[in-house]
Amino acid sequence: MDSSLVLALIAVALPVLLHLLTRVKKPRRPAAGKLPPGSLGLPVIGQSLDLLRAMRANTAERWIQDRIHRYGPVSKLSLFGAPTVLLTGPAANKFIFFSSALALQQPRSVQRILGDKSILELMGADHKRIRGALAEFLKPDMLKLYVGKIDGEVRRHLDECWAGRRSVTVMPLMKRLTFDIISLLLFGLQRSPLQDELAGDFAQVMDGIWAVPVNLPFTAFSRSLRASARARRLIAGILRETRAKLERGEASRSSDLIACLLSLTDDSGARLLSEDEIVDNSMVALVAGHDTSSILMTFMVRHLANDPDTLAAMVQEHEEIAKNKGDGEALDWEDLAKLKYTWRVALETLRVVPPIFGNFRRAIQDIEFDGYLIPKGWQVFWAASVTHMDAGIFHEPAKFDPSRFENQSAAAAPPCSFVAFGGGPRFCVGMEFARIETLVTMHYLVRRFRWKLCSKNDTFARDPMPSPLHGLPIELEQKASP
Template identity: 40%
Template sequence: MLGDLKTSLGTLLPLIAVTVFSSLVFLTLLKKNHKVKNLPKGSLGLPYIGETLNFLRAQNQNQGVEWISERVTKYGPVFKTSLMGAPTVIITGQAGNKFVLGSDDEIFASKQPKTISEISGKHHLFELTGARYKLIKAAMVSFLKPECLQHYVKHMDDLIAKKLHSETKDRDTVKAVDLMKIVTFDVACTVLFGIHDETIKNDLLRDFTIAFTAIWSLPINFPGTHFRKGLEARGRIIRRMSPIIMKKKEDLTKGIVYPKTDVICSLLALTEDTEEPITEQEVMDNFIMLMIASHDTSANLLSLMIMKLAKDPKIYEKIREEQLRILSERQGANENLTWNEIQKMKYTWRVAQELMRITPPVFGSFRKAVKDTSFGGYDIPKGWQVFWVACGTHLNKDIFDNPTTFDPSRFEHPLKPIPPYAYIPFGAGTRMCIGNEFGRIETLVVIHHLVTKFEWSLVDPNEAIKCQPFPYPSLGLPINLKPILSSSKI
């Protein structure tokens, strides 16, 4: 018992010291803003910690929407709080989304909280501005735009079919979340980054899982904290990737590979007008950022689709009918999905769209005020974070009729058009997610193979959703699998 007490004190005393010190820093920051006359209503909570723990607890219990709604009811659609170690203004609603997502970098910089920037890096697309941002974005978009992605469909189809087969062979029960993470990570590694070694891919997946869990946490760098574990995982990712990046750089020089071989090669080949090459750190940070964006968002959506289809047999059958019809209309000896066939999967994608409306993969995201500004009659001081949320419009009855009802048809022939900045699962404006089309293709290919080859049921029909930070089934979504079609693509 005495040993436990010493252990507890050893953990708490540094935290108390940091909290006291941070209180002084926090109060100093507020004092700098003493000229601000009309801050939004709300509570900044405890110094430094703010309302972070309360917010993360709500997320963990899938109560994030309620957490926002309670404060909107109490303070209005614009309110202040403190998250991830910094004072924050949360803005909800369509006009608020347009203000935050539609503003340029001179008002809101795409700067992330310390936990995110320290773990994912400070030189990636979510942090950059100006010419460097445009340069790196152009390189990534060159791989992710539809006219390029259509050439990857056959490769993605082969990868997904083989990985699903190898991971489900001779297994009656699997955890769907793990399965979807393995599949989407394999596709990202192979197609986007040219990483083929299975051992390296497995090690990277393990560390990316740790890092991603840590990006929404308090930035307290003590042993055992999520933040420390995330930083350690980042270090291991860098050590594993550095030799790979250096080898690709050498191969580029020798003409063995080319800028269009993969995203890493494309970044390594970049120069600005000043002929300043992209640094290895910039390549590394953008690799980490794009891996998270291209892998975990798809794995999340697919996990939720598997859960939904198990709970709603009518939707499962309708999707299966659409996918079988595509196969029956196929001509010739081609066994791979084609770009044109992907475009025929309209109902399947509407189900995905409706899932992302009700349970968006990204709850919201941060910006940082570059200068003093205002919105809705309230001042937003320079240096404060601004946080936009999807639920403010996704679940608004004035925008979507019966917003809590699952209805994929609302994306087929809507009774009223969806206004701009109202449906934002991929963000909006100039910083809209560049990987949304890649994610759409990957999702549709995976669902095609699942519904044409398997039936499944939930081991626990009452499994809850848990956000860390994406909304995943809390037990990993164990499912009972029953093959219904053998595959020739194994």
Template identity: 35%
Template structure:
């Protein structure tokens, strides 16, 4: 009996000891979590579960008033860094040049690019926007090779020819036209024919536009949904590009005895296929990056061109200065002689006008990143897994960087601005690889239009919408007449 009582007593003591140890473990874990939870999160309202402030965000974005209706009121209430919830994700929105520098320069270390699933599926999981680290650097290096100084110099005559042919085809004999639609057709053609060496077939632009309609749509792959239609269009494009890429590979492999393996200097498709032949990238990577580059190089550029002409139409004094610059260039050219890269370097005021237009009407509103570790910034903790959104408006519309920021003043670009202030093409390791090509497209198109046509807007107050990228609501109709 005494042995039994002793056995029960020892079991009771053991159970008590185990309970005490377990309680201590729970207490320590709770204390650790409490300390972690006491980390200061950015201020802000996250709204309803999952939905958060998504509806307000996209409503403001669609009306092209993301800064005025969504960002600015929260800056006033919470400061330059604040939290919200968008599309189910805890999100911190940051504003200012220092914030841009911190997050964009820490790509791959503290943050990584974070795009919606629909965008990744439609652009392609092997495109550069979905790549991280060394894979991203490899692809970017290939693209940069095609767009170096020699590549740009070789592409200028091609762009000039495309612009002149476009004006002869779509502008000659017309009284009115949609400037935005015209520039979309032109920039799309330039990407395919001048940069990739692929002939544009009828209906191809429409197919690409069907893909674009689904890049921010819910990934509901149900017949008739926007995403389903976009996926079908993507499959049509991929089928076409597979044939083009394989034909290009066969052509280049049959010319291996040529210096450089038959690569055409500055021809991006040739550079991508050459890398595929070397085994540096796969066929999927070639196709996905061609799809992405077509979107990146033509949609944003066509919008920037349209906004440049919008500003020129509204500010006649700026137009006069710009026109004189192009008249001086023509004066030193023989009749019919096309532009050179050196001519384009002389278009300094024109580029100031274009940059000021992109400051007021940025072709991208910003982009999302995802924290890959807890981030300490400005006294706040951004937990691992949270999204971070930087916006162009955070500096473009800020009087701290641009005096009287809502006024149109191209001369402000006579002076250089600090890094991470003017970001129409992004910044950091993911800065747009094709921004120099966009610059050529804008300047060459402006040159040939202003020296051949008089233009005026039919609706100077036409609103800008976002669906999903910014565009003039009515296509920017203009009245044109040949110059005397």
């Protein structure tokens, strides 16, 4: 085994073991019923290190398939100190997304860093209330107002960070672009020292958000907690300034997310959200609004470098839009509605490389699926690749084929098969925002530049999000002005 991989695994394993040894509990004795086949593995460790190693080596999909071949579509194992049931297939996904007996299970590190009043932690009426508030900011009438702002941010970013350079590293640039966009729309922040400070804090937040929650000075989790505290103070200050602007008539509900959430009231006229809820959900929106979108666009750039036919079709679609625009005129909502092929390319990229490998739920009562008992308190784990790469659902799944998503009315696959945006009551509320961000960015990218990959070793790892080798360095060539 490569020595760097060994060191990486040790770095992950030691804090995992230290943490779990202090917290692991004997599994609750289940009620009468047939448990799924499989093994919980070694005490404390279970199969956690095997899965982490597979994710780092980008063989996690094979690891999941090996379990399916050995035990079938339902099996038991132990992940991160908890007994777990792996459920696979469209019917299993539907069960996971829609069952009221399953609660979202986030790693403890996420709750500690992002707060316990976020949409990720709440259930029932509170979850519905918070989701409705965020959806108010992301409804089509509001999104139409943001296209011009996003357009301006994308053009500024490309002028400052791409134009005139012979090479760039794509992933860190995409992360900064999407962070600048989301911080503008959430808080009204223009490029400034304050925005740079928030970006720096959030880089540290992301480094520790999936870490083992051991709060020791040398750990990524500890650094992330401190960065989160700084970011929360900054957001609370923005909240107070925005409230004052609203009271003076200098801001409106459509100004940004903070203004929108502060303006929402219930039937009695009381504020719908508390300050703590606004801060916590602003933190979540910052993470969700820039991390997965930057991964999607990075992997689109990666794929297009070696797929000239798909790239040519995209360029043609974007040039058709540009022909009807004046010099310097921003894209609008109607333009984006015409970029159907580009969005199909994005969806196919998400199918092949889903940013979220899988996720957990927790059984809040004894529950049965496919004849097997899932005891109360056990985790339920699902993985996107199981259906995304199923030849019975997507013909020739290893082939990149955007035409799979031509017939949107038929959803291009059985329900709960394409799960890049999740499903059920927790279906990604920001999908339309991600679509706008992606389409605007790709419009200017494919029209202004050509590129090729610097590395012949076109690989990526998951930690836990997919990350291409060395951040995807590319050689860049600027096209002549049209």
